[in-house]
Amino acid sequence: MDRRKSIKALLIGTAAGSVIMDSCNPADKKETAIVKDAATPDQADRTREEITHNKKLNEETFFTKEEMATIVILADIIIPKDEVSGSATDAKVPDFIEFIVKDMPDHQTPMRGGLRWLQIESLKRFEKSFNEISEKQRIEIVDDIAYPNKVKPGMKQGVAFFTLMRNLTSTGFYTSEIGVKDIGYKGNVPNQWNGVPDDVLKQYNVAYTEKELKECVSFDKA
Amino acid sequence: MGDSLQIKKQPKQYDAVIVGSGAGGGMAAYVLANAGLKVCLLEAGANFDPAINSSQLKNPWDSPRRGASTKFRPFGDFDGCYHGWQIEGEPYTHAEGTKWDWWRARMVGGRTNHWGRISLRFGPNDFKHKSIDGLGDDWPISYDDVKPYYDKIDKLIGVFGTNEGLVNDPDGFFLPPPKPRLHELFIKDAATSIGIPVIPSRLSILTKPINKERGACFFCAQCGRSCKVYGDFSSSSVLIKPAIATGNVDLVTNAMAREVLTNASGLATGVSYVSKEDMQEYQVQGKVVILAASACESARLMLNSKSTQHPNGIGNSSNVVGKYLHDSTGAAMGGYLPKLFGRKRYNEDGVGGMHVYTPWWGDNKKLDFARGYHIEYWGGMEQPAYGFGMGVEGQNGKIPINGKTKEAGGYGASLKEDHRYLYGASVGMAGRGEALALASNYCEIDPSVVDKFGIPVLRFNTKYSEQEVNQAKHMKESFREIMHKMGAVITWGDDGADKQYGLESPGKIIHEAGTVRMGDDKKTSALNKWSQAHDCKNLFNVDGGQFVSQGDKNITWTILALSMRASEYIVDQLKKQNI
Numbered sequence: 001m002d003r004r005k006s007i008k009a010l011l012i013g014t015a016a017g018s019v020i021m022d023s024c025n026p027a028d029k030k031e032t033a034i035v036k037d038a039a040t041p042d043q044a045d046r047t048r049e050e051i052t053h054n055k056k057l058n059e060e061t062f063f064t065k066e067e068m069a070t071i072v073i074l075a076d077i078i079i080p081k082d083e084v085s086g087s088a089t090d091a092k093v094p095d096f097i098e099f100i101v102k103d104m105p106d107h108q109t110p111m112r113g114g115l116r117w118l119q120i121e122s123l124k125r126f127e128k129s130f131n132e133i134s135e136k137q138r139i140e141i142v143d144d145i146a147y148p149n150k151v152k153p154g155m156k157q158g159v160a161f162f163t164l165m166r167n168l169t170s171t172g173f174y175t176s177e178i179g180v181k182d183i184g185y186k187g188n189v190p191n192q193w194n195g196v197p198d199d200v201l202k203q204y205n206v207a208y209t210e211k212e213l214k215e216c217v218s219f220d221k222a
Numbered sequence: 223m224g225d226s227l228q229i230k231k232q233p234k235q236y237d238a239v240i241v242g243s244g245a246g247g248g249m250a251a252y253v254l255a256n257a258g259l260k261v262c263l264l265e266a267g268a269n270f271d272p273a274i275n276s277s278q279l280k281n282p283w284d285s286p287r288r289g290a291s292t293k294f295r296p297f298g299d300f301d302g303c304y305h306g307w308q309i310e311g312e313p314y315t316h317a318e319g320t321k322w323d324w325w326r327a328r329m330v331g332g333r334t335n336h337w338g339r340i341s342l343r344f345g346p347n348d349f350k351h352k353s354i355d356g357l358g359d360d361w362p363i364s365y366d367d368v369k370p371y372y373d374k375i376d377k378l379i380g381v382f383g384t385n386e387g388l389v390n391d392p393d394g395f396f397l398p399p400p401k402p403r404l405h406e407l408f409i410k411d412a413a414t415s416i417g418i419p420v421i422p423s424r425l426s427i428l429t430k431p432i433n434k435e436r437g438a439c440f441f442c443a444q445c446g447r448s449c450k451v452y453g454d455f456s457s458s459s460v461l462i463k464p465a466i467a468t469g470n471v472d473l474v475t476n477a478m479a480r481e482v483l484t485n486a487s488g489l490a491t492g493v494s495y496v497s498k499e500d501m502q503e504y505q506v507q508g509k510v511v512i513l514a515a516s517a518c519e520s521a522r523l524m525l526n527s528k529s530t531q532h533p534n535g536i537g538n539s540s541n542v543v544g545k546y547l548h549d550s551t552g553a554a555m556g557g558y559l560p561k562l563f564g565r566k567r568y569n570e571d572g573v574g575g576m577h578v579y580t581p582w583w584g585d586n587k588k589l590d591f592a593r594g595y596h597i598e599y600w601g602g603m604e605q606p607a608y609g610f611g612m613g614v615e616g617q618n619g620k621i622p623i624n625g626k627t628k629e630a631g632g633y634g635a636s637l638k639e640d641h642r643y644l645y646g647a648s649v650g651m652a653g654r655g656e657a658l659a660l661a662s663n664y665c666e667i668d669p670s671v672v673d674k675f676g677i678p679v680l681r682f683n684t685k686y687s688e689q690e691v692n693q694a695k696h697m698k699e700s701f702r703e704i705m706h707k708m709g710a711v712i713t714w715g716d717d718g719a720d721k722q723y724g725l726e727s728p729g730k731i732i733h734e735a736g737t738v739r740m741g742d743d744k745k746t747s748a749l750n751k752w753s754q755a756h757d758c759k760n761l762f763n764v765d766g767g768q769f770v771s772q773g774d775k776n777i778t779w780t781i782l783a784l785s786m787r788a789s790e791y792i793v794d795q796l797k798k799q800n801i
Contacts, residue, residue, distance in 0.1 A: 045274075045276065047268065047294065053292075054286070077633055077634065078637060079637065080634055080638075084642075085638070096286070099286045100286075100290075103286070103290070103292075104287075147629045147631045147632065149619055162631075163631065167614075170610070170611030170641060171288065171608055171609060172288070175288035175289070175607060175608065176283050179606070180281070180283075182638070183645050184567035184642070184645070185605060185645075186568055187569045187570065187571035188279060188281065188442060188444075189569070191442075192441065193401070193569075193571070193572045194401065195401030196401070196407065197568050199566070200404060200565075200568070203566070204404065204407075204408075206407045206411070215398055215399070216398055216399055217398040217400055217429040
């Protein structure tokens, strides 16, 4: 099959990919349509055990409304909207964090405890919860826990929590559609690999050898 | 509640019953079916067709966990392999103080659906190591015996690479390799300048079409998800699908083999299995039984197949079944290339693996370890997945971002700038080497533990020797040199003696072999040179079990070649009515 035909076959395959075979029970040849869940769209191939597992997770709720409100505030402090791309909440990062702590229970206590630590810190400083203080007051606290190499006494646990929040927010953002566009990943699409672009070769002063140019697969430039 | 449990005997008499549908089993099914023989192929896992079941070209956000690993798919949420280290209801045990991690795929095509496609022939030396360094044993066959099959496999399946005239990394029939990526050009320049060779990799990926049934690769770098257009080698797509198309194969999925059945003369008569679908017991008869359930599962089957004729397990009068268990060694190192920060963006996916690699170059006579290793490379602008950006606080304080020195950690627009600047500059390398095959490394039947089907489980007892540790030390020394020569900064993997140089524990590399080894002497081997059990002429083993030694390569290409060779022998012997 030449490349053009193979890409065509692939597109047909992905159109049909919205229906999965019940691969755990080959005797049952009925095709099962994927039930699209608006909150957590998951259109990849899934075995019956995985579907059951994901469904169970989706039916649970971990964070309280108040905790979620704090997560939303923190996520947008960590990844705000800028001239290149939207914010963490634009990219639905809080929903990702809710799912991931259910999927990875080891995150639960550090997140829950860290959020509470933050609330206590806010009450100590301003006699109001983190969700109620002003933007300026929030940044005051965040500035004390955002820098692992500059930690005042008593702030170490807050630093550990903020590091976790930064990790989860960064990962949730840069694996979202908005984030993947922001970071500039250009792959995940059928293409012809013709090597490093000429201008990049020039930029780094490297070149393909004659041997490589002769023996490597190359494609005529369109 | 229902009928009490019975054994249901399948009425059809097959020419061959094959257990396992991975590389070895798939090849056996392909050869036998195309020779007109009737085959029953038992597979413990579910059906799988990459064209239908692959998650290829899904976006990171198509998974709520963004591709993170799960217990169902340890290599990642989009990975093309069902199961792995732990299977519910199917435990395995260890001798105290030892560690073995056992990978078990459960699907049609087995782990060939998600593997790295690294397709390296053994060289002449790899069959005769004892003659060279006095350690271990020689194979009862030589490269010359296997070469005709490597040649056929190259053409049948398709592999890219180049002929370099290397003695122990033999020439083959290669499709053209893809051009190196940017970081691979840096690796090549640095490594070759210090005497470490870097040549095009040899992967079973179609850079050019070879037939009408399979599409050519379109460079999405997702071979690990398995390929919807069959552009890379998976047993499911390349061997089993065409085998079934002959009309000569009955594929039974979700069939967990229990034991090999024998008659009063000690010959194999078939296989008993439990169906995971209805939890009923079945027996299927065949003139020949071919075990290809993966090295340890095949050994387990043989050890669990006891009878009057075979009191020690079928084919095990030598007592070697389960012994001489070995895996590839593995140790890795990585970091970043500062010259790649803030790099221009373009599609750098390429194929699902490295475009270049390093074959073993050392002279073991001058070193403190006897066997070699090859080096695999990775890096660059990879698709974001769960884990992306984590640990940025370890980098953005040390590295000036766009010329600005920042405080480690942080948040806000400044953090977004950090992620963009740092993206695509990572580089890493790993060694995959030959561990010695020792009788003292083995798996055996655990005397007291059964799995949920009532099948006695395996207990592992393996330990790496000084040989493997010294080899890992050499790997780290070599990697350090390459990284420094490239101007790369090492951020992980620079382990010392206290961590055994980062040597992965046995089983972790998932190249296990040796447990049903072949040899000329039936007192010290289970199989003869045709992969045929010494004690039972109609029993064969065609997976990694038959290996006498690893090689500084991985074993898949050799599994395919040996399985083709054994299968042609089976066809011939059946015709002559010798078995």
